[in-house]
Amino acid sequence: MSQPTTARTRFAPSPTGYLHVGAARTALFAWLVARQNNGSFVLRIEDTDQKRQVEGAEQHIIASLQALGLDYDEGPDKPSDYGPYRQSERLNQYKKWAESLLAAGRAYADPYTPRQINSFREQAQVERKPFLFRNHRPTNPPEWDGSMPLRFKSEPKPYKWHDEVMGSLSTGPEVIDDFIIIKSDGFPTYNFAHIIDDYEMAISHVIRGQEFIASVPNYLNLYEALKLSVPIMATMPPILGPDGKKKLSKRDGAKDLLDYLADGYLPEALVSFIATLGWNDGTTQELFTKRELIEKFSLKGIGKGGAVFDESRLRWVNGRFIRQIPLDELYQKAVGYLPEKASEQDDSYNKAVLGCLQERLKYFSEIVELSLFFYEDLPVDISLIANHKKLKKYETETLIKLLEKAHERLANLEPFNLETISSALNQLLADTEEKPVVLFSLIRIAITQAPASPGLAETISILGKTAVLRRINQQIEALKV
RNA sequence: GGCCCCAUCGUCUAACGGUUAGGACGUCGGGUUUUCAUCCCGGAAAUAGGGGUUCGAUUCCCCUUGGGGUCACCA
Numbered sequence: 405m406s407q408p409t410t411a412r413t414r415f416a417p418s419p420t421g422y423l424h425v426g427a428a429r430t431a432l433f434a435w436l437v438a439r440q441n442n443g444s445f446v447l448r449i450e451d452t453d454q455k456r457q458v459e460g461a462e463q464h465i466i467a468s469l470q471a472l473g474l475d476y477d478e479g480p481d482k483p484s485d486y487g488p489y490r491q492s493e494r495l496n497q498y499k500k501w502a503e504s505l506l507a508a509g510r511a512y513a514d515p516y517t518p519r520q521i522n523s524f525r526e527q528a529q530v531e532r533k534p535f536l537f538r539n540h541r542p543t544n545p546p547e548w549d550g551s552m553p554l555r556f557k558s559e560p561k562p563y564k565w566h567d568e569v570m571g572s573l574s575t576g577p578e579v580i581d582d583f584i585i586i587k588s589d590g591f592p593t594y595n596f597a598h599i600i601d602d603y604e605m606a607i608s609h610v611i612r613g614q615e616f617i618a619s620v621p622n623y624l625n626l627y628e629a630l631k632l633s634v635p636i637m638a639t640m641p642p643i644l645g646p647d648g649k650k651k652l653s654k655r656d657g658a659k660d661l662l663d664y665l666a667d668g669y670l671p672e673a674l675v676s677f678i679a680t681l682g683w684n685d686g687t688t689q690e691l692f693t694k695r696e697l698i699e700k701f702s703l704k705g706i707g708k709g710g711a712v713f714d715e716s717r718l719r720w721v722n723g724r725f726i727r728q729i730p731l732d733e734l735y736q737k738a739v740g741y742l743p744e745k746a747s748e749q750d751d752s753y754n755k756a757v758l759g760c761l762q763e764r765l766k767y768f769s770e771i772v773e774l775s776l777f778f779y780e781d782l783p784v785d786i787s788l789i790a791n792h793k794k795l796k797k798y799e800t801e802t803l804i805k806l807l808e809k810a811h812e813r814l815a816n817l818e819p820f821n822l823e824t825i826s827s828a829l830n831q832l833l834a835d836t837e838e839k840p841v842v843l844f845s846l847i848r849i850a851i852t853q854a855p856a857s858p859g860l861a862e863t864i865s866i867l868g869k870t871a872v873l874r875r876i877n878q879q880i881e882a883l884k885v
Numbered sequence: 886g887g888c889c890c891c892a893u894c895g896u897c898u899a900a901c902g903g904u905u906a907g908g909a910c911g912u913c914g915g916g917u918u919u920u921c922a923u924c925c926c927g928g929a930a931a932u933a934g935g936g937g938u939u940c941g942a943u944u945c946c947c948c949u950u951g952g953g954g955u956c957a958c959c960a
Contacts, residue, residue: 418960453959532886534956553958579888587958594960618889618955649952684898688908710953714896717910764923833918844919856921
């Protein structure tokens with residue numbers, strides 16, 4: 405088998421929907437193989453099933469690849485020497501190759517109606533045997549006029565082949581069958597088209613999902629009939645849903661890659677997470693930049709078993725990536741996720757808010773919930789005190805007094821900045837002889853009305869004296885009722 | 886049902902045939918002059934079962950079990 409020195413890999417989706425995580429991983433790995441060999445990454449659109457076309461799917465997929473930073477060198481919108489890159493635009497190629505098979509006696513017209521084939525199939529099912537079309541191969545097939553499907557005439561035999569991920573694979577002759585290569589609508593099937601295209605586009609590595617592994621022997625049979633050399637093949641194990649059994653599906657949540665991006669997951673984090681779903685470099689490294697992946701990735705490092713998509717781990721990965729980016733960059737990326745009223749504040753205020761959220765943020769769309777109190781007075785929620793493990797033991801009177809003392813101290817504080825606030829709070833601690841958990845929790849609840857928030861002094865300094873004093877008073881009033 | 890593939894903590898995974906089976910997420914428990922969703926420390930948690938081979942199997946072989954894929958004029 406010839407091993408091309410420069411890798412040419414492809415991602416070949418059919419435009420029937422959005423790009424989901426599993427396809428994104430396949431695309432990522434193909435991209436990595438191309439990039440680490442200084443090769444080419446090709447996007448080919450497999451639109452041979454007219455019925456399943458989805459309007460806009462191609463654009464959606466392209467947008468997803470771009471968002472992840474998986475740039476391709478050739479594709480429908482990037483014409484190059486091996487185009488066109490949509491299968492619907494390559495019909496004459498498939499026809500040419502099909503006719504050569506026909507001429508060589510390795511293809512024939514399928515004279516049966518779908519109904520007849522169905523009855524063959526049902527019969528096989530009753531007999532609990534796999535359906536093989538070649539058991540019904542017509543002795544005198546009619547001339548192929550394009551109105552009937554064209555079938556490959558197989559030569560059953562056992563196969564043994566190598567898969568970069570799965571290792572050595574083999575099957576017996578019983579899996580080889582006559583499959584349709586040109587449908588009655590004139591379009592090729594995937595089984596035929598991809599082989600022609602991979603050859604004509606000089607693809608070196610075919611990286612795809614495991615749903616195709618059972619068809620590989622048939623492809624090998626076709627490669628032989630066509631006298632084409634076989635590319636390197638790599639089969640990706642499936643990405644599983646939360647139950648750990650079935651393949652990840654739409655039911656399991658938002659699986660459109662663009663949805664994750666819209667929720668405020670960083671492309672870098674998504675790439676790192678998806679790459680480590682089934683792959684790892686043998687060390688304990690958990691997070692990878694794209695550069696590191698290009699350097700370290702290997703198809704051989706991919707596990708053979710399926711991997712469950714664990715969103716909580718994705719959140720953790722994303723949180724780590726968020727913490728790594730400089731505040732200015734974070735601000736640029738996340739400003740749109742701030743609450744509506746953020747537009748009434750200036751950049752420095754909003755940036756300060758994001759700054760103190762950064763270390764605890766997991767994804768951007770939770771920013772509203774985490775930062776709302778920075779932008780508006782939330783209604784006093786008495787349950788925050790009533791349910792607090794320490795505060796609930798205190799008399800309301802005592803709490804009011806503590807708040808009044810805090811109010812007084814902060815009201816007289818000048819200048820009003822992080823440093824002075826911190827020391828004022830410490831003074832307060834000493835004066836009241838209360839534990840921090842009591843005093844600070846009380847003040848924190850008063851000024852945020854939220855179950856969690858950034859550091860108290862920091863929060864106070866961002867909110868400013870006016871808002872803080874107003875909110876403390878609101879809490880006092882609520883307690884008095 | 887035939888054929889093919891897969892199998893380490895709940896999850897992602899590491900371990901030239903020799904390790905107290907490691908790391909990470911999650912979880913649980915502590916800790917830090919606030920909360921906790923950050924941070925630090927700690928705990929619980931796995932080689933599916935049975936046979937071989939071997940001085941010694943997570944690792945190699947076989948069987949069983951479990952799971953997945955496929956058997957389309959879908960890809």
